[in-house]
Amino acid sequence: MTEHTDPNQRVADEAHYRLLALLEKEPQLSQRELAERLGVSLGKVNYCVRALVEKGWLKAGNFRRSNNKRAYIYQLTPRGLREKTAMAVRFLRRKEAEHDALVREIARLRAEIKGSTES
Template sequence: MNQEEIELKILRSVDKVTSQRTIADEIGYSLGKVNYVLKNLIDKGLIKTQRFVNSENKIQYKYLLTPKGIKEKIEITEKFIAIKKAEYDELQEQIKEYHKKYDIKNRFI
């Protein structure tokens, strides 16, 4: 998975969760990797942090998308969808070629 896909996963999860550990568990990456990418997203101005006190009187951070972060999330998502559509179309063409090559009836297309 490339850096942009990891960033997208984090950008998608920050609205739902409040800790780096929870983000790491949700997207399946190490806490260190999530910390590194989050710092990068904060430096880019895509995410901002907000301190709050949780129910156990511990200070935690909430991660919030900035307007720039929302725009980036949309752009990366559109790019990701375009890539996946192109991959899908390519696979469909390969399947058609296999059907022709091996004289198989088109049951799945």
């Protein structure tokens, strides 16, 4: 396995997509809130956010208005928006394949259970 891109590429994938999708709708979320929403650790969110900023898909805006402390606003860049959609297309294909596999496995499990409980 040779690496054509930076090491993040391997880790990223779905995590990056989910991060972008969530931030597009709620850019005011803190990293801790993002972590909880996505069900991953704070460290991972931080790692991914930095990777996305590095790539130029995300921009960490200056301070958040209102009463909060030192929080950023994570805005998707135009390129980030395009990439997010491209990722959605790829994920759709992948998910459809997973769906087919799952349907087959469910059928198999049903057959197996049925077979083993017959007199």
